[in-house]
Amino acid sequence: MMWGSMRTRSDSFESEISDEPVEAGSLPPNSGSKQEQSPRGPWYMASGFLSFWLLLFFAVVVPLFYRLPAALTIEDVPKGLFIAERAQANLYEFDKIGPKVVGSDGNENKTVQFLLKELALIEQNVLDEYFDIEIDLQTVSGSYIHWTMVNMYQGVQNIVIKLSPKNSTSDTYLLVNSHFDSKPTSPSAGDAGQLIVTILEVLRVMSSTKQTFEHPIVFLLNGAEENPLQASHGFITQHKWAANCKVLINLDAAGGGGREILFQSGPNHPWLVDYYKKNAKHPFATTMAEEIFQTGILPSDTDFTIFTKYSSLVGLDMAQCINGYTYHTKYDRFDVIPRTSIQNTGDNVLSLVRALSNATEVHDPEAHAAGHAIFFDVLGLYFISYSESxxxxxxxxxxxxxxxxxxxxxxxxxxxxxxxxxxxxxxxxxxxxxxxxxxxxxxxxxxxxxxxxxxxxxxxxxxxxxxxxxxxxxxxxxxxxxxxxxxxxxxxxxxxxxxxxxxxxxxxxxxxxxxxxxxxxxxxxxxxxxxxxxxxxxxxxxxxxxxxxxxxxxxxxxxxxxxxxxxxxxxxxxxxxxxxxxxxxxxxxxxxxxxxxxxxxxxxxxxxxxxxxxxxxxxxxxxxxxxxxxxxxxxxxxxxxxxxxxxxxxFPYRPKTNVERVPYLQVRRTFYEYDGSVSKDDSGYLFNFQDRRGPAPLKGTKVNLTGLASIESDCSKYMMCGVPLYDHRWVKNRLKGMWLPRNAPIETPSVPTLELLNKTVLEDGKTVRLEFTTAVTDHTSVFIQPYEDVAVTNWTFPTAYIGQQTTYHIYFSHGKDDTALSFFIELSKPDGDFNVPLCQVAMSYHYINDEGDELSRKFAKSFPSYAALVQWPTAYQRFIY
Incomplete structure (x- = not known):
């Protein structure tokens, strides 16, 4: 007993000096404990235990996350496979065109001509005894309500290709979509050049391989996604083949050069996930990504939204997502897209196109609607899916x-x-x-x-x-x-x-x-x-x-x-x-x-x-x-x-690889009063900083931001803060906008103006019709705000938008057709007195493809190398009618 007591005291002392609690396991066998005890390991083994998991992460998880298949070349593979080398050659030419903003020569002419040339080469090699191919260049105009604005487009372009099995009688088509237009400054190799050339290669393989499939395949190369989502709306609401399209594979990007993730499916069609499971060679997907994206908290959207909203289309939405640092910047170039990444996407898309073009479910997708699916890949090696129930x-x-x-x-x-x-x-x-x-x-x-x-x-x-x-x-x-x-x-x-x-x-x-x-x-x-x-x-x-x-x-x-x-x-x-x-x-x-x-x-x-x-x-x-x-x-x-x-x-930013995004406008603004007099005529730079740090990282650099101030106080005085907010995102963030005054007037390439053609009181005596016309730039916004006792009752734009906002925003853009914008507004006023101010109308004319005057170019050059600028001249005019 004395030995046991001494041992207990000794163990207690050792426990104290080793920073451990007294354990039941320290008692001798005759102490009454019935449990076998294991001694605790030496303290230094704990670091080895944690290091094991850290090493496992870097040795297994990270390599598998970035793993890409070997890229195939023309010489070493048989026909019928996706050849990344050919697609990469197309991407090189696509990148050389430069930025492809809607309305620019790069988008409306050079890119369209390049794609049509490649399609002509593909058409020459089609197996005529197996397939029919039709190529249609669609020019389309329209409008719809997008978030908080009217999204109006004129003369935007789609290149639409239909590949059909010979003598096909199927009236249900598979649609494969991506876009070739870009954001300003971006050559768009990742978003979405990589996906455009993937579609070209899939079409090339499908049309030149002896095979059979049941459903015709429509490949849509749309020319206005970044605008946003205009060309897909034009296709699905107006194209002759749109009504027959039943299932969709949508391809987009929020990065480039890695694997593409499946982040939306259906909706309510889990059989589509089953096809992905059986046919995607390199699976990368998770239900969690779908649920996060559909909350709307992410600063992105895709054509998938338009297709599923304005038609009965169901499908799969996949996107490049790695290296989003170059996304929508001038650094989204050919050299950041490895050939292996193109191979990864191509393998998956080709396999899915082959499978879905033979799927019996395509005949009547609604008959197979059965709720949501739960799906996820395991390290890119396996894919698991099952129904929500x-x-x-x-x-x-x-x-x-x-x-x-x-x-x-x-x-x-x-x-x-x-x-x-x-x-x-x-x-x-x-x-x-x-x-x-x-x-x-x-x-x-x-x-x-x-x-x-x-x-x-x-x-x-x-x-x-x-x-x-x-x-x-x-x-x-x-x-x-x-x-x-x-x-x-x-x-x-x-x-x-x-x-x-x-x-x-x-x-x-x-x-x-x-x-x-x-x-x-x-x-x-x-x-x-x-x-x-x-x-x-x-x-x-x-x-x-x-x-x-x-x-x-x-x-x-x-x-x-x-x-x-x-x-x-x-x-x-x-x-x-x-x-x-x-x-x-x-x-x-x-x-x-x-x-x-x-x-x-x-x-x-x-x-x-x-x-x-x-x-x-x-x-x-x-x-x-x-x-x-x-x-x-x-x-x-x-x-x-x-x-x-x-x-x-x-410090967050690095040149080329991890840039600070700095969008701003070179603004010349003029405020016209009801009597036609000018109450404000000034110039400045309107900033819409895109990350949390705002202008702080630019302090201490060569750029002179003296006088930069928030426009928040102006937002209570002027309609939409009295500045040319570019799109719905700029409108949403307007309270965070900043204005840097400039003494010398901004010189815009032209100075369009809004012309009131007619002011007509209608028969009821309480409604007046205002008719306007204006020359337009390829991106022009109209803001309309009636006074308190005045209401908009009718106009040129979608009537469903009336009453949705206190200040109406019409976002207008054009592609090939630069015809002047003409529109009317009907305003009602209970007392029928129309000889007083009724509403404010502001016009924002954006010259996206212009670098600006000499002072603006000099100002742009003063920014540090880690700042990626997106800027252009804008003429802003506010009128009172």
Whole structure:
């Protein structure tokens, strides 16, 4: 007994100096404990344990994420396969054309001529005994309501190709779409040149290979997507083949040079996902991307929206998404698109076109509508999909199984520890509360870091150095997840329940939190709850194995199976959240100034850490002195925060690769009063900074921003702030706009003006009709605001828009047809007095393809190399009628 007492005191002393709690396992066999105990590993092994998971991420997840297939060449492959070499040659010529803005020579002439030339070569090699090919150049005009504006277009172009099997009698077509126009300054190799040349090569292969397919295929190369989405609207509402198109493959980009992600399907047609599953050679997709995109929080949209809104089309929406830093900038060039990336997209599109052009479901897609699908790829190696109803059942079943097995485990622990069930349940409730605190800290600490960085003007520090996210977000999350359980296990001393069993209950607590979340999100209707379910499945499996064997009761033996099985959810969850971080980090550079983007990125990092490491980080307590790991996490976090906030590494921008987007207009504005007099005639630069830092990164550079001020105060005085807001995004962000006055007047290439042709009082005596005409630039906006006692009752534009806004915005653009814009407005006034001001009308004439006058060009050259400018002259005139 004295020996046992001495040993207990000795173990107690050793425990104190090693920063460990007293364990039941330190008692001798005759002390009454019935459990086998395992000694805790040496403290330095904990660092090896965490390093293993870090290395697994960089050795497996990252390479598989960026993995691309070998590119095929003309010489080394048989016919019938996608040849990236040919497509890349087309992309080189496409890139050389330069920017392709709607209305420009580059878009309306050079690009159209280039595409028609390539199509003529393809047509020469069509297997005439197998296929018929028709090529149609559509020039179309129209209008529709898009978000908060009327989107009006005139003379935009579509190149439409129909490839039909010989003597085909099918009246249902497959539609494959992408766009060839671009944003200003962008050669658009990624968005969407890579996809245009992919379609050309798919058409080339399909038309020159001896094969059969049932449904004619319509390939749409649309010339006005960036405008936005005008040409697809013109096709689907007016083209002769549109009504026959039943299923869609839409291709777009928010980056370029990697894999394309499937991020929208259906809607309500899970059979389409089945076709993707069976035929996509390089799967990359997730339901979570679909749900995030459809919230509308991302600064992007695609033609898929138009096709599904204005027709009964269903389909798949896929987009290039890697390296979004060059997206919509002058750096979206040929040299950032590797041939292997073209091969990846081409393999997938060709396989899907072949499969869907033979799909029986295309005859009557609505007959196969059956709700949503849950889908995701696993490291690009496998693709899993099942129906939403199956997902609901699976989510509920796994959550229930988790709760039942944890209850069994707790009861088993009570039995082998020779304590009452009530005692063990009370202890588990305490542990569960501790884990809730850990979950909140794991999610909250990175968000707090993000909040503080933004508060001190240091947002986007990760923009050019993504590795900083590990130190400023991932490590704080690990610290938050592990600290409460570490403190609990250090302070809790029990001679009846072993340390190993208490640690196991810590993991049970985390599992219950996830199970509750899975139940709640499933009930709410989020299909993305699949992520929680599959994470729990790989906790339920080792728990079941441990309960069916004696491993559950043998010290730390249960951790062996757990660690082995946890490799799978670690790989998937880190891969999934890495995907979103790669895509969204670049998007944060154009997310606007109103929202702190770091909150989004920090939350994604935290969630990824919780799902990937939630069942692993508590296992540092298996080793002696876990406090050493916590100190390391804290030290690395502190060092990372210092590096991000105080060194050049944390500066967000780099020339060419990680640029600051700086859109602004060279504005000459004139305000005409009701009597025709001019009340304001000034010039300046109107800035619409696209990221959170705004103008701050430009201070201290050569660019002179003296006098730059917010236009917010003007927004209460003038219609739409009294400035030529370019499109609906500029309108939405107008309170964040900034104005830099210029003494010398802006010289615009021309000065169109709005002409009032007629003012006619209608028969009812309470309505007046105003008729206008104006010469237009290829991008012209009209703003109309009636006075308080006046209402718009009719006009040239879509009547459904009347009453939707207090200030109406008509966004007008033209392609080949630059005919003057003529329109009328009918205004009603209860007293019938039309000899007073009735409304304000403002015209914004944008000269997108002009660099501006000499002073404007000099001003543009003063910006630092990391600033990517998008700017042009604009004439703005406000009238009162």
């Amino acid at each position: 199956t997902g609901v059942i699976l989510n509920y079943a796994v959550a229930a199984a988790t709760l039942v097995l944890i209850f069994v485990s707790v009861c088993r622990t009570a039995s082998v520890s020779n304590v009452s069930t009530a005692h063990i349940v009370g202890l588990f409730i305490l542990i569960f509360v501790v884990q809730i605190i850990g979950f909140v800290l794991g999610l909250g600490l990175p968000v707090v870091v993000a909040y503080l960085f933004d508060k001190y003007g240091l947002s986007l520090t990760y923009f050019a150095t993504p590795a900083l996210m590990i130190g400023i977000y991932v490590f704080p999350s690990l610290l938050g997840l592990s600290l409460p359980s570490f403190i609990y296990l250090k302070l809790q001393r029990s001679e009846k329940i072993s340390f190993a069993q208490q640690l196991q209950m810590v993991l049970h607590g985390h599992a219950i939190i996830l199970a509750i979340l899975a139940l709640g999100l499933t009930y709410y209707g989020l299909r993305s709850a699949y992520v929680i379910t599959w994470t729990l499945i790989f906790y339920v499996i080792p728990l079941t194995i441990n309960l069916l064997t004696t491993l559950h009761d043998r010290g730390f033996s249960w951790t062996g199976v757990l660690k082995l099985v946890q490799i799978i959810p670690f790989l998937y969850n880190s891969y999934l959240f890495y995907t979103f971080l790669v895509i969204l980090s670049a998007m944060m550079g154009r997310f606007g100034r109103s929202t702190n983007p770091d909150l989004i990125i920090s939350a994604l990092n935290a969630l990824g850490t919780i799902f990937a490491m939630g069942f692993l980080i508590p296992l540092i307590n298996v080793f002696r002195r876990p406090s050493m790991i916590l100190l390391v996490l804290l030290a690395v976090t502190g060092l990372s925060i210092y590096t991000a906030s105080s060194t050049q590494i944390g």
